[in-house]
Amino acid sequence: MDAGLLVLRVVAGLLITGHGVQKVSFRLGGHGLAGGTEEFRHDGFRGGRLTAVVAGVSQIGAGLFLTAGLLTPMAAMAAMGVMTVAGTVKRPKGLWVQNDGYEYPLVLVVVSAALALTGPGAWSLDHALGITPWRVWVAVAAIVIGPASGLLTRLVLHRPPLVPEGKTYAQPAD
Numbered sequence: 071m072d073a074g075l076l077v078l079r080v081v082a083g084l085l086i087t088g089h090g091v092q093k094v095s096f097r098l099g100g101h102g103l104a105g106g107t108e109e110f111r112h113d114g115f116r117g118g119r120l121t122a123v124v125a126g127v128s129q130i131g132a133g134l135f136l137t138a139g140l141l142t143p144m145a146a147m148a149a150m151g152v153m154t155v156a157g158t159v160k161r162p163k164g165l166w167v168q169n170d171g172y173e174y175p176l177v178l179v180v181v182s183a184a185l186a187l188t189g190p191g192a193w194s195l196d197h198a199l200g201i202t203p204w205r206v207w208v209a210v211a212a213i214v215i216g217p218a219s220g221l222l223t224r225l226v227l228h229r230p231p232l233v234p235e236g237k238t239y240a241q242p243a244d
Contacts, residue, residue, distance in 0.1 A: 075191030076139075082181045083137030086149050089156075090129025093122050113159045115227045128152050136185060139194020143204050146186035147212035147219075153178045154220025158228075179217065186212045 092100035093109070100106070106122035115121050129152050135145030157175035167173040186209040189202050196202045 072191040072193050075185070075188060076193045078181060079139055079185060079190055079194070080137050082149075082178060082185070083133045083135075083145075085133070086136065086153070086178060086182075087130050087133030090126040090131075090133060090152075093126030093129065114229050116229055117227055121227060125152055125155070132182075136182070139190030139196050140199075142190040142194070142196050142202075143186045143208045143212040146182040146209075147216035149182040150179045150213070150216025151219040151223070153182070154217040155223050158221070158224045182216070183213045 088098050091097050093106035094100070094103050096102050101108075103119065103122060103126075106126060107119045110121045110125070111118055117124075128148055132145050132148035132152065135141055136149060153175040157172040157179065160170060160172040160175060163169050164171040165173050165176075186204075189204055189209075190196050194202070196204075
């Protein structure tokens, strides 16, 4: 079981980390901080550069902590929060990733929730530091607070479109 949790933590954690690195740098196919900022603006978020930095750093931190199995419920909570925001952006396109849907963020939210519930396993920093097992209420709180914080972030930072999607307005003649 510990080997399986290690593989799950490392793969999911590094994918979340990579997702964050792309937001703030040119590494891993990213478009730099300017590109991350533009991505958030394009998706209708306020805050521009600060939003991109906070999202990127949150993903990098959550991913690295999950990978190491350090403070696992809190790392999972942060990962669920940022990936919930990503899921809300992709939700209008449906579930499946081939249509740019929310399948990928959903998988990362569910894996993070599972890691919060199971704990990181014996091959983790939590175990090495003697801070496992985590109490069930800590995992449940992480599973509730993570997605709730993502939804609250979406509510607070997202701007409604000025022109409803699918509608166009005629440009005034010069």
